[in-house]
Amino acid sequence: MSTLRMKHAAPVVGMSTHIRTLIQVGLPLALSQLSEMAMGVTDTVLLGSLGVDAVAIGGISNNFFFTTMISFQAVLGGVGVLLSHSRGGVEHGHEGGHDRRSIISAGVVLSLLAFVPCLILLLCSGRIFGLMGEPVMVIGQGGQFINVLLYALLPNLVFLGLCRVALPSLGAESLLLWTMPAMALCNGVLNAALIHGWFGLPAYGLFGSAHATMLTGWAMSFVLLLLCLLRPGLRELLKPVRVHWPLIRELLVLGLPMMITAAAELLLFQITTLNAGRLGTRSLAAHQVALNTVSLFFMVCLAIGQAANVRVAYWRGAKRQDEACRASSGALLLVLAWTVLTGLVLMLRPDRIASLYYTDTPSDVGTFGMTVLLLKIAGIFQIVDGVQAVCNGALRGCGDTFVPMMISIISYGVVGIGLGYWLAFHRGYGVEGLWIGLAAGLGVTAFALGARLYLLLYRRAGRGP
Numbered sequence: 001m002s003t004l005r006m007k008h009a010a011p012v013v014g015m016s017t018h019i020r021t022l023i024q025v026g027l028p029l030a031l032s033q034l035s036e037m038a039m040g041v042t043d044t045v046l047l048g049s050l051g052v053d054a055v056a057i058g059g060i061s062n063n064f065f066f067t068t069m070i071s072f073q074a075v076l077g078g079v080g081v082l083l084s085h086s087r088g089g090v091e092h093g094h095e096g097g098h099d100r101r102s103i104i105s106a107g108v109v110l111s112l113l114a115f116v117p118c119l120i121l122l123l124c125s126g127r128i129f130g131l132m133g134e135p136v137m138v139i140g141q142g143g144q145f146i147n148v149l150l151y152a153l154l155p156n157l158v159f160l161g162l163c164r165v166a167l168p169s170l171g172a173e174s175l176l177l178w179t180m181p182a183m184a185l186c187n188g189v190l191n192a193a194l195i196h197g198w199f200g201l202p203a204y205g206l207f208g209s210a211h212a213t214m215l216t217g218w219a220m221s222f223v224l225l226l227l228c229l230l231r232p233g234l235r236e237l238l239k240p241v242r243v244h245w246p247l248i249r250e251l252l253v254l255g256l257p258m259m260i261t262a263a264a265e266l267l268l269f270q271i272t273t274l275n276a277g278r279l280g281t282r283s284l285a286a287h288q289v290a291l292n293t294v295s296l297f298f299m300v301c302l303a304i305g306q307a308a309n310v311r312v313a314y315w316r317g318a319k320r321q322d323e324a325c326r327a328s329s330g331a332l333l334l335v336l337a338w339t340v341l342t343g344l345v346l347m348l349r350p351d352r353i354a355s356l357y358y359t360d361t362p363s364d365v366g367t368f369g370m371t372v373l374l375l376k377i378a379g380i381f382q383i384v385d386g387v388q389a390v391c392n393g394a395l396r397g398c399g400d401t402f403v404p405m406m407i408s409i410i411s412y413g414v415v416g417i418g419l420g421y422w423l424a425f426h427r428g429y430g431v432e433g434l435w436i437g438l439a440a441g442l443g444v445t446a447f448a449l450g451a452r453l454y455l456l457l458y459r460r461a462g463r464g465p
Contacts, residue, residue, distance in 0.1 A: 018311070024173070025306075046191045047059075057145060069157055076251075085313045085317035106248050119153060126139050294381060301386035310397070415444050
């Protein structure tokens, strides 16, 4: 590098600054995701007072509604990438590309386009439950439960979904810090009130939970909208402008692979759960305990991956490939620190974790032992799952979504499901084989995405990680 170039080079941002910024962006996202999980747990606990049937119907209905909605929400991921890229360019004197108002307006249009097929699919929930062989009670009451939730699909998919990708990209992630935990609290109070008829409200029983979730979605949407309007910078960006098809097409090119990737990952776990059920109730119970534990820890990994997405796109918009590399490396360091710590806990003290679920001494010692074994496998699973989440997020920040989609489909389908099925049903490993398949599938994904990230980001910057 010449002396003249060094003289005019922008100052290097320290790794500690990158990590601090990643935590600042990721913490509200982690709390948002944990709050959503807390809502599901609260619903299940409160429905438990109505009996096993209510838990089963509410559980399968909520799961189908939210997994379907989250899959369609993923198509909005391109909005966050373009907003971060544009913000980086504006703040570092490289203005160009799309105006942020145009991106947000296009995001609204795209979310409305996603709303239509999502609504149609959810309207068919009763028929889908029938094809899955669910009992008549689940088909009838589960369909009614989802029909109530459908009244909240518009604010959840369109507004809250857009806020989750747009606010961190605009540097306004702090708005999510308190509103999402408040959403979980509001949902819990409303659930109890509408299930049991507290505070003079009608007692709707099972369907009170659905009404509470629906009302919470609308309430939080209005609160977030009000908070956005109170910020002059955000209020200006929310003013609608004319949307042009090339921008919608660009968002679709970025977002559709993200949606397919999200659906592939959800299917990986759904199919594995169904296979665990085929092995019997003991295997299914052990699987559910291990999966719930790993899902809780993974929310932090997912938030770090989303933060990596935001910061890599930001620095690429600023034309600072070197800083994009440092942001990616910082995210990898963070996720490795978290997953190694939680992985050690899972591998060294799985019995303690299992005992949190089996509050009484289990009558079936085999189920407890199987759970302990799966939690040990989850310790390794946790590390590779965190790495793939960050690599995927960083690649999305680079605008690369199609190749990661293909990697995920192949590794999840062939290795994750295929190897797990073969080990479980043909080699006699049972549910342990399913989890070895999960860990192997995520390991292959992490390695392939890591190699792709190196070639696309680090190698082009002229250095390794």
